[in-house]
Structures are given as C-alpha cells and as structure tokens.
Amino acid sequence: MGLGLERVAGNASRRVLDALKRLEVSVDQRTLKVAEETGAAPIQVARYAALFGSLEEARALFSTREEEVMKTIRVNTLKTNRDAVARRLEEKGFRVRAYPYTSYGLVVEHAPGSLGAQHEYLYGYYTLQGPASMLVVPALQPEDVGEGFVLDCCSGAGVKTTQIAQHTDKPIIAVDVSWRKLLALKNNLSRLGVFNVIVIHGDVLETAPRLAVGGRRPAKILADVPCSGEGLWPFASRRRRRTAEDIASRVELQVKILYVLLESLTTGGELVYSTCTMGPEENEFVVSVVVETLERRGCRVELVEPPVPGDPGVNEYLGLELLDDIKLCRRLFPHRHKTEGFTICKLRLGSHCA
Amino acid sequence: MQAEAGLTLCIDGAKLRRLIDECYCMSGLDLELACLQEARRDDCIDVYAATAETLALARGLGLGYRFAGVHVARVCGKRMLMLLGALELVRRCGGPKKRYVVVGDRAERLFLYGRDVLPESIVSIADPGPEKCDGLPWLVVSRRGDLLGWGRLAKREGRVIVANLVDAGWYLRSGL
Numbered sequence: 001m002g003l004g005l006e007r008v009a010g011n012a013s014r015r016v017l018d019a020l021k022r023l024e025v026s027v028d029q030r031t032l033k034v035a036e037e038t039g040a041a042p043i044q045v046a047r048y049a050a051l052f053g054s055l056e057e058a059r060a061l062f063s064t065r066e067e068e069v070m071k072t073i074r075v076n077t078l079k080t081n082r083d084a085v086a087r088r089l090e091e092k093g094f095r096v097r098a099y100p101y102t103s104y105g106l107v108v109e110h111a112p113g114s115l116g117a118q119h120e121y122l123y124g125y126y127t128l129q130g131p132a133s134m135l136v137v138p139a140l141q142p143e144d145v146g147e148g149f150v151l152d153c154c155s156g157a158g159v160k161t162t163q164i165a166q167h168t169d170k171p172i173i174a175v176d177v178s179w180r181k182l183l184a185l186k187n188n189l190s191r192l193g194v195f196n197v198i199v200i201h202g203d204v205l206e207t208a209p210r211l212a213v214g215g216r217r218p219a220k221i222l223a224d225v226p227c228s229g230e231g232l233w234p235f236a237s238r239r240r241r242r243t244a245e246d247i248a249s250r251v252e253l254q255v256k257i258l259y260v261l262l263e264s265l266t267t268g269g270e271l272v273y274s275t276c277t278m279g280p281e282e283n284e285f286v287v288s289v290v291v292e293t294l295e296r297r298g299c300r301v302e303l304v305e306p307p308v309p310g311d312p313g314v315n316e317y318l319g320l321e322l323l324d325d326i327k328l329c330r331r332l333f334p335h336r337h338k339t340e341g342f343t344i345c346k347l348r349l350g351s352h353c354a
Numbered sequence: 355m356q357a358e359a360g361l362t363l364c365i366d367g368a369k370l371r372r373l374i375d376e377c378y379c380m381s382g383l384d385l386e387l388a389c390l391q392e393a394r395r396d397d398c399i400d401v402y403a404a405t406a407e408t409l410a411l412a413r414g415l416g417l418g419y420r421f422a423g424v425h426v427a428r429v430c431g432k433r434m435l436m437l438l439g440a441l442e443l444v445r446r447c448g449g450p451k452k453r454y455v456v457v458g459d460r461a462e463r464l465f466l467y468g469r470d471v472l473p474e475s476i477v478s479i480a481d482p483g484p485e486k487c488d489g490l491p492w493l494v495v496s497r498r499g500d501l502l503g504w505g506r507l508a509k510r511e512g513r514v515i516v517a518n519l520v521d522a523g524w525y526l527r528s529g530l
Contacts, residue, residue, distance in 0.1 A: 004380065079442075116526070117526060119462070119463075119496075119500065119522075120465065122466060122522040122523060122525050122526065123500050123501070123502075124442075125523060135376065149411060150399070152526070157530075169405065170407065171405070171407055171408040171411045171412075173411075173415075173419075180530070182420065183530050184530040186421065186425060187525055187528060187530050189423070189424050189425075189439075190424050190425055190439035190442075191437055191522075191525050193424065193439075193445070193446070194424065194443035195385055195403060195404050195405050195423045195424055195442075196404065196407070196408045196423070197404075197408070197422065197423065198404075198408060198411065198415070198419050198422040199419060199420045199421050199422065200411045200417070200418070200419045200420065201420050210416075210417050211415070211417070214415065214416040214417070216411075216414070216415060216416070255521065271448045
C-alpha cells in the first residue's frame with residue numbers, strides 16, 4: 001500500500017478529529033445533562049444532536065433499550081424454510097412473525113427460552129442475526145455474481161458469510177484477522193451446511209491486493225468493516241462511550257480498507273460498505289473520501305441505491321465534505337426503526353484508475 | 355499469519371468418497387473431498403467437503419488459505435472419525451438410508467447434552483450397511499428426522515445402547 005493512501009487516510013482521520021474537537025468546544029449544559037441521563041459521552045450526544053438537528057432526538061436514540069429493538073432470527077434456507085421453522089418454534093411456545101424485508105427472517109415477539117439453545121438452532125435450521133444486519137447481504141445482491149466470486153472482507157464468525165451462501169452457490173472468500181473468529185466461522189459453516197466458502201486468515205489490506213495481482217478480482221465485495229459499534233447502544237453489554245479520538249482512529253482504518261477493496265473489484269463489480277454505527281464520520285465521510293480519491297486517479301466509481309429500507313444518507317454534517325449522491329446510502333436507527341443502528345452504502349466500479 | 359499449505363487432493367480421495375457413500379450417502383452430491391494435514395503431534399488428516407468450483411478457485415488463488423468448505427471427517431491411521439459437518443452430506447442425499455438409529459424425544463434432549471442413549475429410548479435401528487462399514491459410527495436421528503450426531507452401538511449389561519461420540523449440542527458447548 002503506497003504512502004499516498006497512508007496520507008489520504010491520515011488526513012481523513014485528522015479532518016474528523018478537527019471537526020469533532022470544534023464540536024466539543026460547543027458542548028453546553030443541556031448536552032451534558034442528556035449525556036449524564038443516558039450514559040453516553042457528551043461528544044456522542046453532541047454528534048447525534050448535530051446529525052438530527054435535535055438534542056431531544058439524540059436523547060431518544062441513547063435512551064432506546066434492547067426491549068424496543070426487534071429480535072430476529074435468520075432461517076437457513078439451505079436446510080429448511082421459514083414456515084417450517086416458524087411452526088416448530090410455535091409448538092414450543094414462541095410467538096413469531098415474518099420479517100417483512102427478507103424472505104427468510106423471522107421476528108420473535110415472545111421467547112419462552114433462549115433462541116441460541118433450541119434444538120433447531122443446533123441443527124442449523126436458523127441462526128441469530130439482528131434485523132439491520134440482515135439487510136446488508138440483500139443490499140449486495142450476491143445472486144447476481146454471475147461467473148465470479150464474492151469476497152467477504154471482514155467475515156468474523158461468518159454470520160453474513162453464511163447469509164451470502166443463501167443467495168449464491170458461487171465461491172465466497174472469507175477473510176479475517178482473528179483466528180478465534182475464524183474457528184467460530186468454521187463451526188458455523190459446519191452447523192449451517194455451507195460448502196462454498198474459502199477461509200483466509202489474514203489482513204484484507206494485504207489479501208485483497210494480492211488477489212487482484214493474481215488476476216482474481218471479486219465480482220462482489222462485502223465490506224462490513226470494523227467500527228465504533230455505536231449502533232449497538234441499546235444492548236447493555238455492547239454499549240461503549242466513544243471519544244473523538246476513538247471515532248477518528250476508526251476512520252483511518254476504514255478509508256484504507258474501502259480504498260484497497262474498491263481497487264481490487266472487477267470492472268462493473270459491486271461493493272457494499274456497511275457498519276453497525278450511524279455516525280456519518282465512519283460512513284458517508286469515509287465513502288466520500290475514498291470515492292473522491294479514486295476519481296482523482298481516474299477511476300470511475302458510482303454510488304448505487306441498495307434495495308433495502310432505511311433513511312437516506314446525509315450529505316451535510318459538521319462541515320465535512322460529502323458527496324451529493326451519498327444520500328443513496330441507507331441508515332437505520334434504533335429509536336426510529338426498532339433495529340440496531342446500521343449504515344449501508346453500495347458502490348459500483350465503473351472503471352479502474354487510469 | 356497465513357498457513358502456506360492449503361487443501362490438497364486426498365491421497366485416497368476416491369476410496370474415501372466411496373466409503374462415505376456406501377456407509378452413509380454421498381452420491382449425486384456436487385461436492386468434492388479435499389484433505390489437509392497440518393504439522394501436529396498426531397498423524398491425522400482432516401477431510402473437508404466443498405463444491406468443485408470452490409476448491410478449484412482455492413487451488414488457483416496463488417495465496418495461502420486455511421481451509422474450504424465443511425470439515426466432515428478426520429482420518430487417523432486406519433480410523434475414520436465422522437464429524438458433525440458430515441451430517442449435512444447425509445441430509446442433502448435425502449436423509450439417512452442405512453447405519454442410523456432413531457431415538458425418542460427424551461433421548462434426543464439428553465443426547466444433545468452429550469449423554470448416551472439407553473436401550474429403552476432406541477426406537478429403531480436401521481440396516482448397518484456393508485461389512486466395510488464395521489467400526490464406523492452410526493447416525494443418531496430424532497423421530498422427526500433431525501440429524502443429532504454420531505454414536506457407537508455398544509452393549510451394556512446385555513442390551514444395546516448408543517454411546518455418544520459427538521452431538522450437535524457441541525456447537526453450544528464449544529464456546530466458539
């Protein structure tokens with residue numbers, strides 16, 4: 001990776017940090033009060049108050065609790081169907097209904113027992129997945145991969161990797177830096193019966209360019225990148241107070257990941273960039289920086305509207321320069337949509353850089 | 355960080371496939387077997403099943419990968435240990451046709467906790483398959499046809515039991 005990308009990523013991180021430091025100076029007593037009430041850091045409340053244009057809505061976001069978020073499972077269509085799983089769970093006293101945004105999701109309205117301990121889970125008939133997380137793979141539309149393959153850049157334990165396999169039987173390459181998470185992925189491949197995944201233990205910043213050099217460019221890429229996780233705020237065990245430095249440091253890594261991934265795509269290929277956070281710093285800004293950088297080098301990258309619900313992306317925030325088309329991204333908020341917080345952007349590579 | 359060696363064609367791949375097919379089922383499945391032998395204290399070989407296209411891509415990648423597909427068995431010397439992943443091979447073939455035991459509801463729950471199946475909980479025992487299958491494990495199946503894991507038929511106090519070798523409850527107990 002060249003010094004150019006290090007410089008671009010570093011600059012992006014510094015711009016975010018500068019913007020957040022300016023915002024921090026303006027934090028007032030009302031913001032501090034909301035922070036104290038909700039447990040969020042003052043800068044987090046201020047950022048979302050700026051995003052919404054309303055301190056009250058920031059309070060509503062950080063006051064949302066787990067019980068208010070839909071609990072969902074993803075039926076494994078490689079082994080069974082939604083109706084069959086619904087019937088089996090209902091026999092045990094669960095109350096479920098179809099999740100309207102995918103053909104294989106179930107919303108669990110009442111659970112007399114732990115979903116992760118049911119026999120049906122052990123048999124691989126379903127897996128646990130949040131409602132917003134479940135929209136990322138449909139946004140990518142892996143079923144359109146043609147004769148190519150899919151790259152899942154930061155697969156973790158493979159919840160989305162195995163979901164991709166429900167859309168296509170073409171090969172999927174899953175990459176992650178954590179060997180422990182890849183062991184969990186191995187178990188999930190076994191439990192869910194997924195036979196078309198190649199597992200690479202490594203850093204996608206090195207792996208993706210090596211794939212491209214070897215002439216193996218993915219036709220579809222899922223970039224569900226490491227992030228601050230603010231969208232998981234409703235879940236007490238996942239709740240984290242984040243500083244301006246926390247956010248800025250993640251931006252630097254996200255810019256690098258998105259840049260190398262877009263460069264490694266096949267011409268005409270598509271990439272979905274997603275995070276479990278709603279901050280524009282880690283979403284619209286990262287995408288804007290990378291797209292502008294690639295276009296200055298002569299690449300053609302366009303934003304595409306993903307076929308999933310959600311609010312539009314924001315193209316004005318804290319004075320950061322954001323693309324107009326960034327409003328094609330989709331955003332989900334716990335307090336508005338009853339899902340975990342997520343942002344999903346879809347891009348298509350029109351041509352490689354000159 | 356990345357192991358250099360990936361999966362290779364199993365030395366006795368065709369023989370292995372025939373054995374799995376004759377004792378359980380694998381015919382008609384568009385899957386290939388590939389083997390991985392990592393340096394370790396034992397001499398076991400790990401067997402994975404993946405689509406032909408996936409294995410072809412893996413071999414042509416030009417960079418190391420850890421594994422591909424589903425871990426279905428381990429071969430240690432002359433012994434073949436069937437793993438939970440192999441249950442899916444049987445399911446995709448249309449379900450077990452031989453070498454399986456159907457157990458009752460209470461036994462299903464207990465088996466998934468790692469327990470053995472007692473004689474009074476065995477509903478039926480299927481055809482054991484050809485003689486070459488002797489020594490290989492039996493599929494343990496619920497009344498509803500769910501594949502619970504692998505067991506070994508044994509005698510305890512003159513009666514047949516199913517000793518638990520590996521069950522789907524392991525996915526929960528493994529901590530991963």
